[in-house]
Amino acid sequence: MEQLGSQTWKFTTRPVILGSSAVVGPEEGEGPLASDFDFIYDSLEMGEKTWEKAERALFEKASKLALMNAAVEQEQLEFFVGGDLMNQIISSSFAARKLGVPYLGVFGACSTSMESLAIASMIIDSGGGKYALAGTSSHNCTVEKQFRYPTEYGSQKPPTAQYTITGSGCAIVGRNDGTAQGTQVHVVSATIGRIMDLGLTDPFNMGTAMAPAAADTITAHFRDTGLTPGHYDLIVTGDLASVGLPIAKELLAEEGIPMEQTTFDDCGLLIFNLDKQKYVIAGGSGCGCSAVVTYGHILKRMRKGELKRVLVVATGALLSPLSYQQGESIPCVAHAVALEIGGEGQ
Amino acid sequence: MEQLGSQTWKFTTRPVILGSSAVVGPEEGEGPLASDFDFIYDSLEMGEKTWEKAERALFEKASKLALMNAAVEQEQLEFFVGGDLMNQIISSSFAARKLGVPYLGVFGACSTSMESLAIASMIIDSGGGKYALAGTSSHNCTVEKQFRYPTEYGSQKPPTAQYTITGSGCAIVGRNDGTAQGTQVHVVSATIGRIMDLGLTDPFNMGTAMAPAAADTITAHFRDTGLTPGHYDLIVTGDLASVGLPIAKELLAEEGIPMEQTTFDDCGLLIFNLDKQKYVIAGGSGCGCSAVVTYGHILKRMRKGELKRVLVVATGALLSPLSYQQGESIPCVAHAVALEIGGEGQ
Numbered sequence: 001m002e003q004l005g006s007q008t009w010k011f012t013t014r015p016v017i018l019g020s021s022a023v024v025g026p027e028e029g030e031g032p033l034a035s036d037f038d039f040i041y042d043s044l045e046m047g048e049k050t051w052e053k054a055e056r057a058l059f060e061k062a063s064k065l066a067l068m069n070a071a072v073e074q075e076q077l078e079f080f081v082g083g084d085l086m087n088q089i090i091s092s093s094f095a096a097r098k099l100g101v102p103y104l105g106v107f108g109a110c111s112t113s114m115e116s117l118a119i120a121s122m123i124i125d126s127g128g129g130k131y132a133l134a135g136t137s138s139h140n141c142t143v144e145k146q147f148r149y150p151t152e153y154g155s156q157k158p159p160t161a162q163y164t165i166t167g168s169g170c171a172i173v174g175r176n177d178g179t180a181q182g183t184q185v186h187v188v189s190a191t192i193g194r195i196m197d198l199g200l201t202d203p204f205n206m207g208t209a210m211a212p213a214a215a216d217t218i219t220a221h222f223r224d225t226g227l228t229p230g231h232y233d234l235i236v237t238g239d240l241a242s243v244g245l246p247i248a249k250e251l252l253a254e255e256g257i258p259m260e261q262t263t264f265d266d267c268g269l270l271i272f273n274l275d276k277q278k279y280v281i282a283g284g285s286g287c288g289c290s291a292v293v294t295y296g297h298i299l300k301r302m303r304k305g306e307l308k309r310v311l312v313v314a315t316g317a318l319l320s321p322l323s324y325q326q327g328e329s330i331p332c333v334a335h336a337v338a339l340e341i342g343g344e345g346q
Numbered sequence: 347m348e349q350l351g352s353q354t355w356k357f358t359t360r361p362v363i364l365g366s367s368a369v370v371g372p373e374e375g376e377g378p379l380a381s382d383f384d385f386i387y388d389s390l391e392m393g394e395k396t397w398e399k400a401e402r403a404l405f406e407k408a409s410k411l412a413l414m415n416a417a418v419e420q421e422q423l424e425f426f427v428g429g430d431l432m433n434q435i436i437s438s439s440f441a442a443r444k445l446g447v448p449y450l451g452v453f454g455a456c457s458t459s460m461e462s463l464a465i466a467s468m469i470i471d472s473g474g475g476k477y478a479l480a481g482t483s484s485h486n487c488t489v490e491k492q493f494r495y496p497t498e499y500g501s502q503k504p505p506t507a508q509y510t511i512t513g514s515g516c517a518i519v520g521r522n523d524g525t526a527q528g529t530q531v532h533v534v535s536a537t538i539g540r541i542m543d544l545g546l547t548d549p550f551n552m553g554t555a556m557a558p559a560a561a562d563t564i565t566a567h568f569r570d571t572g573l574t575p576g577h578y579d580l581i582v583t584g585d586l587a588s589v590g591l592p593i594a595k596e597l598l599a600e601e602g603i604p605m606e607q608t609t610f611d612d613c614g615l616l617i618f619n620l621d622k623q624k625y626v627i628a629g630g631s632g633c634g635c636s637a638v639v640t641y642g643h644i645l646k647r648m649r650k651g652e653l654k655r656v657l658v659v660a661t662g663a664l665l666s667p668l669s670y671q672q673g674e675s676i677p678c679v680a681h682a683v684a685l686e687i688g689g690e691g692q
Contacts, residue, residue: 001472006424007448009474050672078352079538087433088666089453090674093541097677102353102538104461105664105679107435107451115450119465126347126472128355192425192448195439318451320434326396328436331443333451 001125005224007191007217009118011125014186017339018131018174019070022296023062024288025140025166027280031272036297037167038065044141044166052086055139055168059084059095062168063135066295070172072131077101077172079132081120083112084287085164087146091137099133109316110210110239111193112136113169113291114335118190120173121337125187135170138286147203147321160205162241162268162285169291171299182342185302188309191224191336193217195318199329203319206330207244207268207282210315213332214240215251217313221336222257230261233307236298237334238290238314239268241283267293290314294339302341310339347471351570353537353563355464357471360532363685364477364520365416368642369408370634371486371512373626377618382643383513384411390487390512398432401485401514405430405441408514409481412641416518418477423447423518425478427466429458431510431633433492437483445479455662456556456585457539458482459515459637460681464536466519467683471533481516484632493549493667506551508587508614508631515637528688531648534655537570537682539563541664545675549665552676553590553614553628556661559678560586561597563659567682568603576607579653582644583680584636584660585614587629613639636660640685648687656685 002010022037029040039061046054059082067074080099082092083106096103108115116134123129141151143164149155173187196213214237222228229235240248245266252259267290268283294312301307315334324330348356368383375386385407392400405428413420426445428438429452442449454461459482466480487497489510495501519533542559560583568574575581586594591612598605613636614629640658647653661680670676 001474003424003474003476052668052672078349083453085434086666087668088431088455088664090664090666090669093664093677093679094669094674096679097541097543100540102540103679104465104538105453107429107453109434119450122468122472122474126468128347128349128468130349192450194446194448195443197443318434318436318439320432320436322398322433323436323440326398328440331439333439333442333449 001122007220008189008224009122010189011121011187013125014176014188015121015124015173016176017185018072018172019066020171020295020299021062021065021069022169022292023058023065023167024292028165028167028271033271033297036300051139051141055091055137055142056094058139059091059137059168060098062170063095063099063133066133066170066172072172077131077133078129079123081106081116081132082135083107083116084137085109085143108333109318110285110287110290111314111316111333111335112287114312114314114337117171117337118335121187124173124175130175132173133170134173136287136291137168138164138288140164140166143286157281158204159281160243161281162206162239162283163280164286165271165284165289167288167292169288169295171295183303185299186340188338188340191217191221193334195331195333197329197331201329203324206285206317207240208247209317209330210332211240211244211247212251213334214248214313214315217334217336218252219255219257228261229257229259232262232309232311234263235311237266238293239285240266240315241268243282308341312337347468353566354535354570355468356535357467357533359471360522360534361467361470361519362522363531364418364518365412366517366641366645367408367411367415368515368638369404369411369513370638374511374513374617377623379617379643382646397485397487401437401483401488402440404485405437405483405514406444408516409441409445409479412479412516412518418518423477423479424475425469427452427462427478428481429453429462430483431455431489454679455664456631456633456636457660457662457679457681458633460658460660460683463517463683464681467533470519470521476521478519479516480519482633482637483514484510484634486510486512489632503627504550505627506589507627508552508585508629509626510632511617511630511635513634513638515634515641517641529649531645532686534684534686537563537567539680541677541679543675543677547675549670552631552663553586554593555663555676556678557586557590557593558597559680560594560659560661563680563682564598565601565603574607575603575605578608578655578657580609581657583612585631586612586661587614589628654687658683
């Protein structure tokens, strides 16, 4: 591994995503990316007695499907790096119990997807292991209940609100043995974000709160790597949705980053059809959103040859209901991971 | 970095703990390790309006003192790896906001101390950075309120209960430049634990729940490294306390690990005088406990030449109040980090 600038890690061996999975709930299954998901539950209950047990079942299914898709046996898996939005990341820890492998719990709210992928890639790149799983999950009903109001309560939401997706995405990262080039997705670099907090306090407007973090990490990525946005076929945030993405665009324009060189989109916008699925309001959010869009949709597009280089910038709002109740503003963070299909080997 | 066996990372460059800090509350200041702590608050309120704000202040003080003790400027610090027991690890995230550096949030309950040290050491060892801070915190009143009952409620506790310590410990990990050998503490290896869950459900008996995780990780460490307990002058768990430590000893004896070759103790027992400080019942616990005992007491003993090699095995009970209320058992994990004074350089 090599440090570029101050915040970016270049994974010199270019670890490979050997396989991945995206498992979602019924609403995501009605969205435009449905055909890219490995499994779609037809009910939010998923046959479990509580929402929390349902989220855990979702995470466990995704982790097993990722192993299957990667053709890696559970006994071969050496590390599990995961987290979620639940208090004490119980969905992840219970999934880790099922997998029975060494476990590193992480928390970055919705940035957990790329935080876990960055750490798993560091483990593989630096010789610390042969196979590592990075994964995360969210469930609409567990998150709404914990952070806002139980869905059953039926409270109204403002037009800036985002809809927590129900889904879990996992990726198996392995060593780059130089074979099968041109069809494999490599993890090339990661830019670790710092906390940005502009003093916003509204938990129904996460997109605005997180936009400065996304812009800061994207700016750092290009400063550290010396690249420009045109290097990537797609730069995707997760999840700024319809309110936050234009703000991030504006902030990046102020920084002089020529984002017009590339396609700049957001996982929270890609996963739903906002015109038809009105209930999602500003778009999707939740730990699982950038994970299922990346590990389902984007990796499939890369393998099909539609995208060669992608920068995924997962954003997290690191509030708790308690910090909000105590009048604190919302600290936000974004972590970026660069993915590339094929290219030179080790 | 080199992988030993399946669960252990050998840090081949032997990163250095350039400086560390241990900040505690008044009860810990009355314990036998008082003189090893950098700062002792004289009240649990710490001049703040809520317990959560107090814990954050504690963490922020510890992170600043660690930088000072390491003679590293805040601007030089590149990564902050931290976590705590609060929902959404807010103490850590708010401390990260204050530090303004790239931030990786982690969660391993009381194993967070060694999880964060292992990840920070991996970053430095693999060339991903020059300076990384690993830290964690706990506050008796925030944890008791969140996991059990508010302290003010005055509920009684069974004799197996442990007392969450008030404290934050941070370490600055830096590159090993080969200078000042013999006086610096090196991070030599880390063994990442897997989840052990023997079906226990009593949140007032964490020591018993966590003992199998400690024993499993210690067994894995010796299997992976080929060493025996006699290699270490001290093996210390954190925190099994008076109930869990004897169980871990028994489990290790069953595994045939000759722990009698070394001193085998527990941070939750070291931090208090159980005979005098009756209110701690079975001993200390909490994210901060193994952190302040390691970064305050143990590193000082190492620098004085009293200990050459130490294995710190931090144990975490990964339950949430909700998982407990839903009848789930307590998944536990333990991460071990080996520290060594002096020895060969890079």
